[in-house]
Amino acid sequence: MLASGTWGLGENLDNFFALKEIKENIGALVTKGVSVNPRKGNLPPRIFETPCGLINSIGIENPGIKEFKRNYLPRIKSYGVPVIVNLYGEEIEEFLELSQELRGEADGLELNISCPNVKKGGLFFSYDSKTVSKLVKEVREIWKDFLAVKLSPVGPVYEIAEICEKYGADAVVVANTYPALAVLEFKPLKILQGGLSGPAIKPLTLRLVYEISKKIRIPVIGCGGIVSGKDALEYLLCGAKAFQVGTANLIDPRVSIKIIKELRDLKNGLCCKSNSS
Template identity: 60%
Template structure:
C-alpha cells in the first residue's frame, strides 16, 4: 500500500501537494503542473482581505529564502466566488489554507467554504490569537486542541494542522491529534533574519526561512513526531528533488509538499514526481 493512501478523508493519486503560498492561486505555474499534483494547498485565506507587509518581502540566503509576505490575500468572499472555481477546474483536490485571529474567524471560514467543493482545510496555527493577548495558536497546545475540536465538529472531511517548527511542537501535535485532525503538516517556515549591507547602512529583514537550508531540521522533526503521534504527517521543508521526498518517507512522512522549489523551477513538481517514482519502485521491488 502506498503511504499517501493512508491519509484519512482525502483521495490522492500521488503524494505531492503544492504547498501554500509559493504558487499563489495558480497564476505562476503552468496548468499542466497544477493538474499533475496530488493535491493543491491554496495560499492562506482569511475572512477579510489582507494587504500584507510592505516591501521588501523576500530575501535570498545561502540555500534558502526568507519571506515576509504578511499573509496577503483577497479574503473569503473573493476567493470563493472568483478564484476557487478556477482551482477546482484543474482536477486535484483543493485544500484551503485558512488563517484567523480567533477561533470564530477559523470557524466562519470553514462554514463559508463547506459547500463549495473543497476537499478540506489546512489550519495555519502560526497566526496570533488576539483574544489571548496575541500569543500564536502554535504556542498554546490547549488552544490548538479547542480550535481543532471546534473545527472538527463543524467539518467532517480532511482537516490538517500546519505545525510551527518552534515552540511546544510535540505537545501541539498531540493536542491536534487528540482533537481529531486528519493529518499534520510538518512544518511551517523557521523564524529568520538577514542583513542587507548594499545600501550603505545595515537593513534588516525578518521573516520565515524556507528552502534546502531547513531540510535537515524538518527531517529530524518528522522523524521524531512520527514516533510520537499516529496521525499521518505531510512533510514540508526544502524538498527540491525526488530523493528529498523519499528521505521524508523514510523518516515517517506519508505525503509531502513542494513550495520554494517552484520558485526556482516552475516545473519542479513534475521532475520531483518522476524522480520519486524511481525510488519508490526500487523500494517496493525490494520489499
C-alpha cells in the first residue's frame, strides 16, 4: 500500500505509473489525512532531512471532506485498486461525521490517532485508551467495511492495539511517525518539531510489529522505513500481513514497483532454498 500523505492527494499518480502497474503492484491506496473542514496545515518550515530520515510537520493540510469527495476521490478510485481513506479528527464526533460522509464511497478507512504535528486530536488519542475504545466502537457502528486504526509508536501501544481489536477494527497499522525535533538555527535557537520517518525508524517499528502481532489476532500492517524488498520481507517475517511504503515515495514515486519486484525475487529465493534443503 502507498502510505498516507506521501503521494499527494492522488491527483497525478498516473504521471508516474501505467494503470496496469498500479493494479499489478499496489494492494491499496491510502489517502492523505482528510478532516471535516479544510486545513491549511502548519507554517513552513515543514520538512527537515536527518541522516536516514525525514522530520515532517505538515499538519494535515487537506481540502476538507466535501471537496475531497467531489474533486479528489473519484480520481483516486479511477486507478482501479482499493482506496482506504485516512481520517483525521480533533474530536470523536468528527471521525463519526467523516465515516458517515464516506459510507459507500471508499473501500476502507484508516483512523489516524497518531499524528504528532497537530495541537488537538492526533497523538493525544494514542495516550488515552478510553477515548480510543469509544472511537473504534462508534466508528464501527457506522462503518461496516474495512476499518484500520493507525497507531502511534509512542504511548501505551500494546494496550491500544488490543483495544482496537476488542472494539472491532479489522487491522492496525504499525505505525505513524515518531515525535522528533531538529535544531534549525543556534542563535536565537530555532527548532522544528515533527514526526520522524524513513529508514531511521525501521528497526524501532519492526520491533513494534513483531511484539504487537504476537498480542493480537487481527492483521498488523507494517509501516516504517521500508525502501526495499528486503525491508518489506523483514516486516512480513516479523508478523506483518501487509505493508505500507511512505517516505521512500518522496525520493522515488515509483519505488513501490521496485520493492514488489525485489520482494517477489527474494520470496522465490527463500522458497527454492527451503524446497531443496
